[in-house]
Amino acid sequence: MISLFLFVAFNTLLFAGMPVTFAMGTAAFSGLILGGYPLEVIPQILARSAVNQSILAVPLFILAGNLMNATGLTERIFDFARSMAGHFRGGLACVNILASLLFAGISGSAAADCAGLGVIEIDAMNKAGYRKPFSAAVTLASSCVGPIIPPSIPLILYGVMAEVSIARLFLGGFLPGLLIGLLLMGMVYFFVLSGREPCVPDPKASPGQRLKTFGRALPAFLAPLFILYGMTGGLLAPGEAGAAAALCAAGAGAACGGFSLPKWRKVVADTALTSAHILLLLAMAGVMGYLLTQERTPAILGEYLLSLTGNRTVLLLLMLSVVLFFGCFMSGTAALILLAPVFLPAAKALGVDLIHFGLVLTLGLTLGVATPPVGIGLFIVREIADISLEELIRATLPFLFPLLAALLLVIFFPGIVLFLPHLLMG
Numbered sequence: 001m002i003s004l005f006l007f008v009a010f011n012t013l014l015f016a017g018m019p020v021t022f023a024m025g026t027a028a029f030s031g032l033i034l035g036g037y038p039l040e041v042i043p044q045i046l047a048r049s050a051v052n053q054s055i056l057a058v059p060l061f062i063l064a065g066n067l068m069n070a071t072g073l074t075e076r077i078f079d080f081a082r083s084m085a086g087h088f089r090g091g092l093a094c095v096n097i098l099a100s101l102l103f104a105g106i107s108g109s110a111a112a113d114c115a116g117l118g119v120i121e122i123d124a125m126n127k128a129g130y131r132k133p134f135s136a137a138v139t140l141a142s143s144c145v146g147p148i149i150p151p152s153i154p155l156i157l158y159g160v161m162a163e164v165s166i167a168r169l170f171l172g173g174f175l176p177g178l179l180i181g182l183l184l185m186g187m188v189y190f191f192v193l194s195g196r197e198p199c200v201p202d203p204k205a206s207p208g209q210r211l212k213t214f215g216r217a218l219p220a221f222l223a224p225l226f227i228l229y230g231m232t233g234g235l236l237a238p239g240e241a242g243a244a245a246a247l248c249a250a251g252a253g254a255a256c257g258g259f260s261l262p263k264w265r266k267v268v269a270d271t272a273l274t275s276a277h278i279l280l281l282l283a284m285a286g287v288m289g290y291l292l293t294q295e296r297t298p299a300i301l302g303e304y305l306l307s308l309t310g311n312r313t314v315l316l317l318l319m320l321s322v323v324l325f326f327g328c329f330m331s332g333t334a335a336l337i338l339l340a341p342v343f344l345p346a347a348k349a350l351g352v353d354l355i356h357f358g359l360v361l362t363l364g365l366t367l368g369v370a371t372p373p374v375g376i377g378l379f380i381v382r383e384i385a386d387i388s389l390e391e392l393i394r395a396t397l398p399f400l401f402p403l404l405a406a407l408l409l410v411i412f413f414p415g416i417v418l419f420l421p422h423l424l425m426g
Contacts, residue, residue: 002035003297006288020334021277025284031291045290046283055282057156057166059275060242064223064249066271068103070263071253073220077102078120080217083210086202090192092128093138093199094185096121100142101181102221104149118143118384129200133395134191136385140377140392141184141399144366147332149177150228151245154336154365156238157282158358161340165355166238167231168421172355175416176363179409183402219252278333285337292342302346312350316357316411319343320364327368335365355421356414363407370396370403 006027013023032039068074081098085091096117103117118139125135147154150170159166191197205213227245230236236244292298309315326335340361347357369377382392410416 002031003292003295005034006031006291010288021281021284024281024288024334024338028284028288028291032287035291035295037291037294041290042287045286048286055156055160055279056239057151057242058153058278059271060239060246061151061153061156062274063267063271064242064245066267067246067249067253068220070267071249073217073249073252074099074103074117075120076213076217077220078117078124080210080213082124082202083205083213087204089201090188090197090199091201092125092130093134093188093191093197096125096135096138097142097145097181097184097188100139100145101149101177102217104146104177118381122381122385128202129198131197132385132387133391134197136381136387136392137395137399138184138188139385140370140381140396141403142181143377143381144369144403145177145180147362147366148173148180148359150174151224151241152362153278154332154362155358157278157333157336158340158362159238161337162344162354162358164358165421165425168355168425169358170228170231171420171424172359172417173362174420176359176406176410179416180403180406183406184399187399187402219248219255223248223252281334281337285334288338289341298342298345301342302349305346306349310350312352313411315346315350316352316360319347320360320407320411323361323364324367327365328371332362332365332368335368336361339365353414353418356410356417359417360407360411363410367400367403367407370400 009030010023010027013026014020018026029042032042078095078099081095081102082092085095085098088094099117099121121139122132122135125138126132146152150173152170152173155169155173156166158164159169188199192199223245226248227236227241230244231238231241305315305318308318323335323339326339343357343361344354347354371378378389378392378396382389385392
């Protein structure tokens with residue numbers, strides 16, 4: 001009964017316009033009072049939920065992504081990708097996707113990808129003769145790879161909640177991220193072949209130009225490799241890896257001459273605000289999770305799901321339908337924190353690999369970045385491209401098909417996720 005009240009209160013407040021963090025906290029607090037639970041547990045839960053060594057990596061990776069944007073390293077990544085593939089028909093759209101794959105290796109966030117690379121990508125595509133809605137749609141769809149390619153803020157949060165290796169989760173994200181990139185490029189190629197978009201190629205870059213752009217972008221490429229090697233080799237904990245990412249981004253930015261005091265102040269302020277939001281969200285979700293656990297809601301829901309099917313793939317598809325629904329109405333981070341503890345008991349009971357499950361959950365929720373009504377990527381890209389929301393949604397719809405195809409392939413073929421973790425970590 002309390003769980004039903006919690007669900008109704010939370011959704012009512014959410015649709016009334018209350019921010020998700022406060023809707024979650026208000027509903028949980030009201031549920032505790034209604035259920036007669038001791039309120040003195042709230043400060044303990046708030047502290048326990050937001051204080052964790054692995055959680056320390058979240059603000060540090062956010063800092064690293066913001067530093068990359070502020071110091072011009074994102075532009076260098078785009079220039080290198082453009083020199084390699086811009087001369088093909090539709091090449092600049094593929095460069096957009098390739099740059100997102102490269103930038104995802106340091107930001108770990110779809111919103112950071114939209115905001116950081118989006119300005120550069122959309123402007124370059126428009127100047128080359130691409131239509132604004134198409135440029136914006138490619139930018140939005142390619143940003144979905146941000147939380148999949150390591151490092152990834154959602155995967156860190158999931159790793160903490162599921163108590164699984166974050167290094168294995170990071171390795172598991174590589175092949176799904178590359179798969180998304182290839183399928184999105186396939187969709188671009190379809191637009192080229194069908195003549196639906198004027199995809200004008202760039203002049204072919206010389207070997208010297210390519211070498212020059214590679215040298216300029218090299219500092220940005222070295223940081224993710226160093227971080228991943230440190231984590232998979234047991235040299236760095238997630239928090240230490242986040243610190244290393246921030247130091248690498250700061251050092252590379254300073255070396256490239258893109259560092260200044262005003263930029264540093266803005267980076268710190270933006271990082272503090274974003275991190276505070278995520279940590280407060282974690283704390284409020286901890287209170288809600290405590291109440292749901294006391295009411296045995298995850299166990300009851302798990303038993304119900306298991307009564308419907310004993311097949312792992314069907315179970316994942318059932319969960320996916322819920323994930324996609326929630327992803328349309330709240331941020332991916334909020335939905336992940338809310339849904340992961342509820343689904344984990346059923347996934348464990350059927351023997352679903354928790355690394356595989358984490359990537360399925362994260363990828364499903366990442367699609368919410370590009371789906372109405374509250375996809376944050378929609379509003380960031382709409383602002384950058386200066387087009388109407390309706391135009392952007394129409395242009396983005398075709399790109400949801402390759403994203404969904406990638407998600408289904410990951411569900412039906414767990415080896416896409418598990419191959420690298422098993423190969424490199426046993």
